[in-house]
Amino acid sequence: MTSYAIQTSALVKTYGIGSKATRAVDGLNLNVPEGSIYGLLGRNSAGKTTTIRMAMGLAHPTSGDIKVFGLNPARDPERIAVLRQVGFVPEDKAFLGYTPRKLFEFNRSFYVATWSDALARKLITRLELPLDKSYATLSLGNKTKASLINAIAQRSRLLILDEPTTGLDPVVLDELLRILVEDCTADGHTVFLSSHQLNEIEQIADYIGIMDRGKILLEGPLDDIRSRFLRATVTGENLPTTSPSILSTRRERHATQYILQQSPQAFLAELQSQGATIADSTPLSLNEIFLELCRKDERREESTVDFGARR
Amino acid sequence: MIFNYAFILEAFGPFLLLMIYGSIKLKRQRAKINAEGYAEPTFASDPSPAPRGLTALGPRLFPRLNAPQQAYLEFHLKQVRMFFLCGVYAVTSVATSGLFPNDSNTFGSDHQSPLYVWLNFLQGWSLDSIFLSIVAIGAAFVLAMQFAQGESSRFYRTRPLSLSFLFWTRTTIATLTLCASLIAGFVLSFLMLIATHGLVWRPLTKTIGLTIVHGVMRINLGATPGAVFRGLVSSPFRLALCNILGAIVVYALSFTFFLLPAVRLKTKIAVGFGVLIFGVMAAQILIRSSLYHFARLLFLYPRLGPPPPYIFAVVPLALIAAFLYLARISFTYLES
Numbered sequence: 001m002t003s004y005a006i007q008t009s010a011l012v013k014t015y016g017i018g019s020k021a022t023r024a025v026d027g028l029n030l031n032v033p034e035g036s037i038y039g040l041l042g043r044n045s046a047g048k049t050t051t052i053r054m055a056m057g058l059a060h061p062t063s064g065d066i067k068v069f070g071l072n073p074a075r076d077p078e079r080i081a082v083l084r085q086v087g088f089v090p091e092d093k094a095f096l097g098y099t100p101r102k103l104f105e106f107n108r109s110f111y112v113a114t115w116s117d118a119l120a121r122k123l124i125t126r127l128e129l130p131l132d133k134s135y136a137t138l139s140l141g142n143k144t145k146a147s148l149i150n151a152i153a154q155r156s157r158l159l160i161l162d163e164p165t166t167g168l169d170p171v172v173l174d175e176l177l178r179i180l181v182e183d184c185t186a187d188g189h190t191v192f193l194s195s196h197q198l199n200e201i202e203q204i205a206d207y208i209g210i211m212d213r214g215k216i217l218l219e220g221p222l223d224d225i226r227s228r229f230l231r232a233t234v235t236g237e238n239l240p241t242t243s244p245s246i247l248s249t250r251r252e253r254h255a256t257q258y259i260l261q262q263s264p265q266a267f268l269a270e271l272q273s274q275g276a277t278i279a280d281s282t283p284l285s286l287n288e289i290f291l292e293l294c295r296k297d298e299r300r301e302e303s304t305v306d307f308g309a310r311r
Numbered sequence: 312m313i314f315n316y317a318f319i320l321e322a323f324g325p326f327l328l329l330m331i332y333g334s335i336k337l338k339r340q341r342a343k344i345n346a347e348g349y350a351e352p353t354f355a356s357d358p359s360p361a362p363r364g365l366t367a368l369g370p371r372l373f374p375r376l377n378a379p380q381q382a383y384l385e386f387h388l389k390q391v392r393m394f395f396l397c398g399v400y401a402v403t404s405v406a407t408s409g410l411f412p413n414d415s416n417t418f419g420s421d422h423q424s425p426l427y428v429w430l431n432f433l434q435g436w437s438l439d440s441i442f443l444s445i446v447a448i449g450a451a452f453v454l455a456m457q458f459a460q461g462e463s464s465r466f467y468r469t470r471p472l473s474l475s476f477l478f479w480t481r482t483t484i485a486t487l488t489l490c491a492s493l494i495a496g497f498v499l500s501f502l503m504l505i506a507t508h509g510l511v512w513r514p515l516t517k518t519i520g521l522t523i524v525h526g527v528m529r530i531n532l533g534a535t536p537g538a539v540f541r542g543l544v545s546s547p548f549r550l551a552l553c554n555i556l557g558a559i560v561v562y563a564l565s566f567t568f569f570l571l572p573a574v575r576l577k578t579k580i581a582v583g584f585g586v587l588i589f590g591v592m593a594a595q596i597l598i599r600s601s602l603y604h605f606a607r608l609l610f611l612y613p614r615l616g617p618p619p620p621y622i623f624a625v626v627p628l629a630l631i632a633a634f635l636y637l638a639r640i641s642f643t644y645l646e647s
Binding site (some may be wrong): 053056057058059060076077079080081083084086088090092094095096097106109110111112134 | 340468
């Protein structure tokens, strides 16, 4: 039986009241398996940071449930048990105005049992972080590095990283991705990271969740997700334009290009049986899957608004 | 004018020097780091220094606290040292303001007479409650900003510490620091009085009278001494106690009363702070003019005169407890 590091069920978070109320998270069902690297993807204002804040006990759900290792992060004493097992990098990477050295020395006193000086030292060297620069003179990239090292050296069971690549150059970014794979998941620890940098996530994640407008559009192992989507160029007469398998259709001069989801091979086989010719079929990159899903969600949202306006 | 310049110099001079010192220190540190270049990560081999002085109080007083709690307590004890020193200095400055030569002579023309010195000192010592309230509100807002605002709040709320511990540790340390700086300031100013003028309350003659009319003290030089005045000149320690208790009540009431709105105001904190300061000033004017008896009911001691009965202390104590309770509830539901 799979155990989950983070699990949400019909999670809702609303800000504001009355007509000004905004649903930042809208009935979210998320399952982050233990020991995985889980990438939560989404556009701006998709609800990623709000979800993370609820997982850290910084925000309270309006309704629904969120559990971290089966514990409620919003209520003491379960909250303390959660925080003992979680390393956290916030979106803005700000940390108390300390030098990195002082930050690490201070933070390790909160995690005496798990903190590793050796790991911290190794990460400092690999990410080339200046230890004694004052907070005010640290670049965004160095603040990101310091926040990451601070969280990783805790050797927590779960690492929650909100946009962990902000301000990092390609060399450091590559190093960070290696560290996340080599050092952070080695002992069966879980990494949960949110980002809209799809290429980086694609390199390291085992599981993906794609969020938009507070809802999860798609979730599962990355390989499964990739196998579920296909781009196919088809020629033939009377080609269908609607089907549960069709995500989008584009009519070209002599052919139709389909973006297919849910058993694309079966759909193509059916087309072939009806006399159509499959000119080309290629798997989609994560970036393309993400764009297609978000566009579909946007179209659905627009049609709902239009429908409402006509009423 | 001598009074103004001397007082301004006394009140702000050291802070200015402190700022200059801090700025030079920071520049030197930066220059040193730039000269050394990249530092090797040797921090791991240097264990955190053992807590000393005030910061060692936490582990000694509360040995049962776990490591994160000890770390949090030590950090706060370290942080309040400077606030404590600034508080002591501010209170001493205000409390000894009566010892400065003053253009407006309230208590007679003889600047050197013990009576003049003693009453002027008492007047300065009966600390302006606007001053106290503003300091306390400032402290409440600083505390609330740490509770509710930005990285500091988020950092501590994501460490393995209970919300109760976070709230009560900060609130208790802030309240105790305020009160301790007040008491220390009082004691220091009293010692300064003795050092500069001697035991001025002792040789006062019985030829001076004083009456209280609608709570306002009237001194009649050369008249028969009144009972209250005898108290003023012959029971300095009771007077001191009442003064200190009254000031503590102002501190604690203002602090706890404004803690709740400060926690809830969040981003509008600066605007709220300004509005509340004006509110307090307006309330002070009301208390001075028509709500003097109401102030006594709250165990406040807004002007020189007979101290309120000790039983009245129950009222502000109950209010302080209620304000703290509300702030605590608010803190639980706070989202940072």
